[in-house]
Amino acid sequence: MKRITIRDVSVKAGVSTAAVSYVLNGREGKVSPETVLKVRRAAEELNYIPDFSARSLVNNKSKLIGVVIPQTEDRKQLLLQNPFYSELICGIEARLRQSGYHMILSGVEKGEGYLDTSMQRNLDGAIITGIYQESFYEDLKKVRMPIVLIDSYIYDSHFHVVGIDDELGGYMATKHFIDNGHTNIALVTGLIRKDGVVEKRFLGYKRALKEAGLFYHPDYVFEHSVTYEYGQEAAHLIAAKHPEITAVFATSDLMAMGVMRGLRDAGKQVPEHVSVIGFDDISVARMSTPPLTTIMQDTIARGITAADRLLTAIGNTDGELPAEPTIMPLTLVDRDTVRKLT
Amino acid sequence: MKRITIRDVSVKAGVSTAAVSYVLNGREGKVSPETVLKVRRAAEELNYIPDFSARSLVNNKSKLIGVVIPQTEDRKQLLLQNPFYSELICGIEARLRQSGYHMILSGVEKGEGYLDTSMQRNLDGAIITGIYQESFYEDLKKVRMPIVLIDSYIYDSHFHVVGIDDELGGYMATKHFIDNGHTNIALVTGLIRKDGVVEKRFLGYKRALKEAGLFYHPDYVFEHSVTYEYGQEAAHLIAAKHPEITAVFATSDLMAMGVMRGLRDAGKQVPEHVSVIGFDDISVARMSTPPLTTIMQDTIARGITAADRLLTAIGNTDGELPAEPTIMPLTLVDRDTVRKLT
DNA sequence: TTGTACGCGTTATCAG
DNA sequence: CTGATAACGCGTACAA
Numbered sequence A, B: 001m002k003r004i005t006i007r008d009v010s011v012k013a014g015v016s017t018a019a020v021s022y023v024l025n026g027r028e029g030k031v032s033p034e035t036v037l038k039v040r041r042a043a044e045e046l047n048y049i050p051d052f053s054a055r056s057l058v059n060n061k062s063k064l065i066g067v068v069i070p071q072t073e074d075r076k077q078l079l080l081q082n083p084f085y086s087e088l089i090c091g092i093e094a095r096l097r098q099s100g101y102h103m104i105l106s107g108v109e110k111g112e113g114y115l116d117t118s119m120q121r122n123l124d125g126a127i128i129t130g131i132y133q134e135s136f137y138e139d140l141k142k143v144r145m146p147i148v149l150i151d152s153y154i155y156d157s158h159f160h161v162v163g164i165d166d167e168l169g170g171y172m173a174t175k176h177f178i179d180n181g182h183t184n185i186a187l188v189t190g191l192i193r194k195d196g197v198v199e200k201r202f203l204g205y206k207r208a209l210k211e212a213g214l215f216y217h218p219d220y221v222f223e224h225s226v227t228y229e230y231g232q233e234a235a236h237l238i239a240a241k242h243p244e245i246t247a248v249f250a251t252s253d254l255m256a257m258g259v260m261r262g263l264r265d266a267g268k269q270v271p272e273h274v275s276v277i278g279f280d281d282i283s284v285a286r287m288s289t290p291p292l293t294t295i296m297q298d299t300i301a302r303g304i305t306a307a308d309r310l311l312t313a314i315g316n317t318d319g320e321l322p323a324e325p326t327i328m329p330l331t332l333v334d335r336d337t338v339r340k341l342t
Numbered sequence C: 001t002t003g004t005a006c007g008c009g010t011t012a013t014c015a016g
Numbered sequence D: 001c002t003g004a005t006a007a008c009g010c011g012t013a014c015a016a
Helices: A006-013 A017-024 A033-046 A052-059 A083-098 A115-120 A134-142 A166-179 A197-211 A228-241 A253-265 A283-287 A299-315 B006-013 B017-024 B033-046 B052-059 B083-098 B115-120 B134-142 B166-179 B197-211 B228-241 B253-265 B283-287 B299-315
Strands: A064-068 A102-106 A125-129 A147-150 A160-164 A185-190 A221-224 A247-250 A275-280 A293-296 A326-328 A331-333 B064-068 B102-106 B125-129 B147-150 B160-164 B185-190 B221-224 B247-250 B275-280 B293-296 B326-328 B331-333
Touching: A006 A017, A006 A033, A017 A033, A052 B052, A064 A083, A083 A102, A083 A125, A083 A253, A083 A283, A083 A299, A083 B083, A083 B102, A102 B083, A115 A134, A125 A299, A147 A299, A160 A166, A160 A299, A166 A185, A166 A197, A166 A247, A166 A275, A166 A293, A166 A331, A185 A197, A185 A228, A185 A253, A221 A228, A228 A247, A228 A253, A247 A253, A253 A275, A253 A283, A253 B283, A283 B253, A283 B283, A299 A326, B006 B017, B006 B033, B017 B033, B064 B083, B083 B102, B083 B125, B083 B253, B083 B283, B083 B299, B115 B134, B125 B299, B147 B299, B160 B166, B160 B299, B166 B185, B166 B197, B166 B247, B166 B275, B166 B293, B166 B331, B185 B197, B185 B228, B185 B253, B221 B228, B228 B247, B228 B253, B247 B253, B253 B275, B253 B283, B299 B326
Parallel strands: A064 A102, A064 A125, A125 A147, A147 A160, A160 A326, A185 A221, A185 A247, A247 A275, A275 A293, B064 B102, B064 B125, B125 B147, B147 B160, B160 B326, B185 B221, B185 B247, B247 B275, B275 B293
Antiparallel strands: A102 B102, A293 A331, B293 B331
16 A cells, blocks of 8 residues: 555645645645645545654654553563553553554663653653653653653652652551551561652551551561562461561552462461551452452543643643642542451 | 754764764675774764654654554443453563564554554554454555454454464363363353454353263353453352352453352352353462462463564565464463362 | 745765 | 765645
């Protein structure tokens, strides 16, 4: 199928390429109504499809958005295994397509930056999820496209942020345990990196303890990777070494699922012996047995919001600085994994 | 950050743009070693990054691959909720990036085709998952880029196919039940469309029954949508109207999870009262309680294979026709949801 | 309303 | 044999 160019259309319509360009870009004021008709018909008949590469070349707009997702540590694959990111993508893609944009989804080789990709592809903007080393963000600042950060507490005037109140989430979960009579509450979490989301959740956990006059036991914090397997492992440790623990707050549902399995492996019932709360409310949370009590964030909505902010930022040609972070709401979904202690 | 063009590099190196182009594209045979050096250094110092749009324009290669995923019926979002697709994407993206390609991930508006996107973006190839109406494929044939189909039995000489033996999978699952003494075996499945994957699984189910001299009961087939919710609903029906059923083959793990929940809702234990087998072996299968017996396909590998086939097809400039379908292996993973009768 | 220069990189052609 | 010039691909927008 040979490519139909704007020239083909102009010939068929008996006008200039400029006229065609004007008509097809809505600048109809610049040409006569009859020319508009002729062009419309010619384009229709020839089934003309514009070449975005050519457009991109002339006006530096690609209608392309870069979306970056973290990768698994070991292998070099996207962390899409975590449904959290899948849902985010759903939201982002839906909103972008609706506005005529396409999404380039990719991970970033560790050590590599994103500047190359963004320049090569003439990206109109990017949504970055996950946390990276500082140099990565420094690089990003050099590009003059709008960028939305998700899962990041880098409040730099260069970046838009669509986040949640992670500290509050950690607090809510822990408080819920306390309200139900629990006092020995463990935390199972991924690596606590400075200014990362889990650090905030951890801080919320500590605040709730302190507020209730409970001691913070460093022994009760199990910190490693955000995986089902580690949740399981942590539960084994808890069952073996800390039988006094009656509640576990896992900073992600994926880990919470692992915790439940690990507890069961060790002969503990959930929630009879140990209560569990997760974070995110990914779809498996309600599918688990028993259904998981968790801190819900509407991830799809978050993706949509992120895309929204990006699109409006792209629209604002005047390079005004990003407004303050958008903070999405959090809700505790009380399902069946928390037991009320007499 | 102003864009560095090939001209900037040529000036800095004191040579022509042609020389720069040659060097940067490995045609070093055309220029002297010292020129090569000068160009290399200049490009390095200026941190030159080529513009893919310009390249795409001149040689019709974009290094861009389109990946299409089905959408949810109701809302207009990607079906990425089903981890099967997430895993596929992981494999595809990893392989593509490794070869310097990028992926445009998108759904397709119902009724719309993919021709527009492919032309606009000058895609080098596409990987299509899911099943669409025939006109969609007819459209696709008009484009002259290689296309890999996943989840499709359209064996047309225009398309590459990376599939599994769905019929065999259905047979394996059913046979496993029979081998364990089950005779009243239900099928819970998404819509059985002609030449779709579930039809093949359904056929395998029937073959196993027939081979064992068992009757095929249309009543035992519960057919609707590929969702957790429908699995649950089907289980309710089974428990209420067909207490004689002791085994349920769900044609996707997602549905199997729903079935297990539904059975439990109805007071039935898995596998004590009813056994269950799923399909796919998505990661939640091993996370469920009890861990789900299922037909495993290595989905990530399938994604990688699909990308591989696409890339080699793109490499073969001689427009040779696609070889026969690549069929990926299937394994029954025997976990804890099938009970041996008697 | 149109002719045409331009954006960027590639490559065929031609001069040194 | 090295390397420079210039046309080209496609769509846009300014000058005429």
